[in-house]
Amino acid sequence: MLPPTSRDRRSHGAREDAVLLCYKAGTGNNGNTEPPALYLKKIGAFTMVSVNPKSWEQAVVFTWRMVRSCRSSIYSNILSLCGLLRHYSIFWVIMCAPGSSPAKFLVITPEHLINTTEGAEAVFFCHLSPPLSAANMEIRWFRSQYHSPVHLYRKGKDENDQQLLEYQGRTELITDNIHNGSVGLRIRNISIPDEGQYRCFFEDPVLKSYEEGILELSVTVAGSPLHIHIVGHHDGGILVVCISSRWYPEPKMDWKWEDGKRLASASDVTARADGSFDIKNSLTVHKSSNRKLSCCIRNKLGNCEKSVDVTIDDVFFPRVSPWMICFCVYLAGSMIVVLLATLYIRKKSKRKVVKLKKKEETIGLLETEIKWRKAYEHRESVTFDERTAYNKLLLSLDSKKVQPTNQALTVPTNEERFDTEPCILGLQRFTEGKHYWEVEVQEKSGRFWSAGVAEETIRRKGGFRESPDSGIFVLRATQDEYLPVSTDADPIHLTERLHRIGVVPSSRVVTTQAANRRPTDKGKTIHFNYFCRILL
Structure with missing residues (x-):
């Protein structure tokens, strides 16, 4: 489709016909899109056209009678109308003006680009052929929009009320040879956005004729020094x-x-x-x-x-100095020597640390051995007091072994017997001096037990908690650890379960293994305060 020219934007009172030809795609010979032979049919204000006089659905021509000042809006309406015909292709638009006279003159413009630089001025010249006086003509310079002029001359004077803002105060119409049909436009202070096409439009109200010419402006900017x-x-x-x-x-x-x-x-x-x-x-x-x-x-x-x-x-340019080579070799060799010396010192130091650690472990074991031997010199033979045994604790005949039972035993009731807690006290009482005895533990039914010492006045009736406040100082065994019942003791984690416990009422309890009666787990000791009775 051909777009409307700038003349279609003119403000004029004459009438013209606009003809829009639409045809269905593929209606030509062999399916091509060339317009086929047409048959015309007049229907009221419309003129219909078709390739088949029996089928008027294949193509249609619409004609309008319009005022030329409205042609730009009607042109867009034509596009919208043909857009509704989804199965038709727009072939061309014919604009004809049977009521207007043909142009009486031509507008001659330079064919070459008009070059200028940023900040300079540009001058456009155009003239009429044949030479006619343009003093009483409308001379309109514009770019893409007819009604947004760059400069407007009408009725013998400049009228720039509708001039584009970016051109205000920068344009001047050169009218030295206007009577010979030659005019020019000077634009000052050129900038990059000024580049592009300019249209020089002449309209003679007397001859009722108009014509335009197109010029091209090129702007260059020479940048900063390199x-x-x-x-x-x-x-x-x-x-x-x-x-x-x-x-x-x-x-x-x-x-x-x-x-x-x-x-x-x-x-x-x-x-x-x-x-x-x-x-x-x-x-x-x-x-x-x-x-x-x-x-x-x-x-x-x-x-x-x-x-x-x-x-x-x-x-x-980068270059390698012989001195630099020597220095690099020396530096690399020094670094290697330092590295080897460091590795040797670290290895030697590590060996010393290992030896020292072994010595410390040996000394610790020897100290524990000495302490155990000193405590062993004060060994005592401890037996259980049957009168204090809980009724589900079974005592051996020699009163040296005790084990839990599932059923309550028939035992006499007395003030010394524990009636709630499964506890038993030793028969011996210690009030002074150093004492040591061992308790063998055989965990058969469970891993929860306590062994240690207690005050003679410990509570026998009802429940109580094992704590120093209750007069009880024991080693409590749980499923995963051993906990000294003391105010400042931490849990003890051992690699193996205890089988034998050495009790030293004077100051501490030493853990031992049943196999060799020697302290194990690197001589760990559990500290207790001194009391007079045993709690198992």
């Missing part, structure tokens, strides 16, 4: 970067040798908000290369070019 940045050593050479900013249109930058040969390199281009471009190009120069370089930049139009030369001396 800046060479020597970054430093990179990939066995020296990295140099050429930088420049604010170019338009987008420039091209490359490197050249002294003989003019171009070097392969990649540019990094960044667009600015005002439409201009910043550019930089990196190059690694090696010592074996020709070190005199030129960085060149030019815009794509080829009408602006800058260059800068740079020479890199040998002193900047």
Whole structure:
């Protein structure tokens, strides 16, 4: 479909016909889209057309009688109308003006681009052929929108009430040869957004004729001077970067040798908000290369070019000094010697630590052995007091062994017997001196027991808790650990369960194994306060 020209945006009172031809895709010969032979049929205000006089659904032509000032809006309505015909393709729009006279003149404009630079001024000239006086004509300069003029001359004077804001105060109509049909437009302080097409539109109200010409403006911006940045050593050479900013249109930058040969390199281009471009190009120069370089930049139009030369001396290139080689060898050898010496010292120190640890363990075992032997010198033969035994504790005939039973035994009731807690006291009472005895533990039914000493006045009737406040100082065994019942003792974790306990009422309890009656688990001792009775 052909778009409406700028003339369709004119404000005029004459009438024109608009003809829209739509046809169904594939109705031509062999299924192509060329318009086939048409049959016309007049139906009221519409003219129908079809390739088949019996089927008027394949194509249709709509005609309107309209005022030319409304043609832009009707054009969009035509597009919407044909959009509803989903099975039809728009082929062309014919705009004809049977009520208007053909153009009486032509507008001649330069065929070449009008080039200018940012900040300068641009001058557009156009003239009528044949030469006619344009003093009483409407002369409208605009870009894409007819009703948004860049500059408007009408009725012998400038009328810029509707002028685009960005052109206000910057335009001037040159009318020196207006009587010969030649006018010009001067635009000052050119910027990048000013680039593009401009339309020079003439309308003669007397001849009722109009015509326009199109001009093209090209804007260039010569950017900042080239800046060479020597970054430093990179990939066995020296990295140099050429930088420049604010170019338009987008420039091209490359490197050249002294003989003019171009070097392969990649540019990094960044667009600015005002439409201009910043550019930089990196190059690694090696010592074996020709070190005199030129960085060149030019815009794509080829009408602006800058260059800068740079020479890199040998002193900047990385090189290996014989002294540096010797120093590196010496440094590497020293580091190896230091490393070996460190490893040797650490290994020797580790051996000393291991030996010292073994000595400490041996000393600890010997100290424990000595303490155990000293305590063993005060060994006592302890028997249980049957009168204190709980009724579910079975005592042996020699009163040296006790074990739990499932059924209560028939025992006499007395004040000394425990009636609630499964406890028993020893028959012997110690009030002074050093004493030592051993208790053998055989865990058959469970792993919960307590062994130690208790005060003679311990509570016998009712329940109580094993604690120093109750006058009880024992070693309590649980499923996973051993807990000294004391105010400041921590739980004890052993690798094996205890089978024999040495009780020293004077100060401590020493744990032993039944097999050899020697202290185990590295001589761990459990501290108790001194009391007079035994609790098992």
